[in-house]
Amino acid sequence: MSWKSKGVEPAWKSAFSRRLTLLLCIGCFSAGLLFSDRLWAVPEVKSLSRTTRVDDEMLKLVSGCDPTHKYLERESKDLYGEVSNTHHALQTLDKTISNLEMELAAARAAQESVLNGSPIENIKVPESNMKRKYLMVIGINTAFSSRKRRDSVRATWMPQGDRRKKLEEDKGIIIRFVIGHSATSGGILDKAIEAEDKRHRDFLRLEHVEGYLELSAKTKVYFATAVALWDADFYVKVDDDVHVNIATLGATLGRHREKSRVYIGCMKSGPVLAQKGVRYHEPEYWKFGEEGNKYFRHATGQLYAISKDLATYISINQHVLHKYANEDVSLGSWFIGLDAEHIDDRRLCCGTPPDCEWKAQAGNICVASFDWSCSGICKSAERMKEVHRRCGEGENALWTAAF
Template sequence: MPRTHSHLPLSTSGEYSKTGKTKRPLQIPSRPRTPLPITVISALCVLIGVAGISLFLLAVLRPRPAPVFRCGRIQDTFRAFYSLSSAWRLGGGDSGVGNATGMERRKLLGFVGIQTGFSSADRREALRSTWLPSEPEGLLRLEQATGLAFRFVIGRSKDAKKMAELEKEIEKFQDFMIIDVEEEYFKLPYKTLAFFKAAFELFEADYFVKADDDIYLRPDRLATLLAKERTHKLSYIGCMKKGPVITDPKLKWYEKSGHLIGNEYFLHAYGPIYVLSAEVVASLAIARNNSLRMFSNEDVTIGSWMLAMNVDHEDNRAICDPRCTPTSIAVWDIPKCSGLCNPVTRMKELHNTSMCSKSPTLPPDDR
């Protein structure tokens, strides 16, 4: 009989051996299952990577806050602005430059703290458009030329909106020193003490000047005054005055502690501007909180401390001149106002007067 060929069905379940007599299963390798812990860890790594990239992009693209030089809660925005800048070293070396961790005190002839508040942005604008440079580079050049550093001094506020507006101004001008005290008009004696303590922490100056933001000042002439030789190291320089103690609560200059003083105030400097030597400020800097008596009026309060410290009272009328003269250092409307009566307008009017802004500074012997 002829040999017949059987048709074998195709099968995916196995294959024939070479002899054709035995059949063994087809081995299809299966994909190994990934252990659950490895899967979880891989997912976490991916998420961490995505988060890291997102944070990097956010840090690069978002607006950067103004840098600050910090000493505790004291901030010097100007020093931070130049701490990493070559421009700071124009004066020769970078000694005295602080940073977020450093505590070096910059050496100066004098430090001028211009006391200001949250509602005084227009006054600060008037100063920056007249006798005070409006750019950090200008402030630096002024410091190098006179030995005087200038900052607007302001406390803090619980009002987030006020602080946000201040941050914008800081970022633009970099000319603030923020001190750790609540900014409030009726707490000016406390702010003044906090200012002197903060300034002493940050600067190794021969003199510390408290000035208000409503006076017209000649920095070059102030530097000449401070450079004058003095035999007494404990110096208190200002326009000295006395006057009746106001005991009527309805009047502006009411002194609630008037019964401790009597009918007339002791000799003290007018508040818009006065100067303390480094030795005097050093004593204030180490004073314990609440160890110094506070009166209602800031200038009276300082005057009382000066009496206790046996300082030399140097009366100088050039820093309270009611008009610009060849010798005037600070001009304001004494005795009508404690400062310029209409500071924003008057500041610019004075600056446009040649006698105020362009008259030469006389040699020390001629003052």
């Protein structure tokens, strides 16, 4: 019987198997060590690398030499520049819109003139005026019965003839007496104004029926007509019994020339008068709360000025703007809900001598002078020359002024 048949291995084969097993174990152990060293080494290197990067970034931030930081600064500057350019573009767009609104107002005024049967030449914007920018349009509110008042103004602070034309061309200042028509169209009152205008050429005739209780409506029509005829920075309304220093007025308004929506005057807030029969009675007193309340802040009616944007706003919305009994209250109410700047300037409401005279001697010349007790200069036809002599800014002030 052979060794194989008996199930017994030879001795040499058993020794060879033990040696092979030992070699395989040693090889596996060595391979394991090698593999384990690699796995342990990788995290250690990554950790070191990450720490180094953090340290480098801290050094860069401290030293101010981080290129990423500089890039962010440049990006911030570029963003600021874009915001500035956008703001400038919005301002330009706002001015463009204002100009378009003014043209729309002029077109509407022309259309209304046609519908009312008035000659289109009386309302359309003259070609020469479309090319000219004026500083201000001064509208002197007057009535049919105020011929003597108008003559006193012509003899004092309002230039006449060629001098008024020079004032328009050289200084950009338009001055006109503002009046509408009588209830009887073409009657004796209208003919008297036409004859006076033919002599002096200093009237602005409105599509409006005159009347004391219609002053709020007249104010709306005046601004709408003026903004359609002349492209000016400011539109001024003044009563014909108030003394005005034109150069001082121009300098005062010129300081606000860059503002888009300004309302300038002597701001007040008088009581709302509910009692019938008294002067300045307010029939709609109940709209202002309990009896005894005061009005909102608004400019006194003797003289005030508004910027072009506000005059254009009145022109466009004149059919829906509410009229109160008092004209100055009405004007103030139209701006309550607008983003308009109210400027209170007390030089627009000085008293007559000695008040305006003392201020002139102190170098603080008044824009306008009148008596509060009369809501104008008391007996202005007789006293206007005296007020002009004592409180006037001087004959050369207007012609040497630079606006």
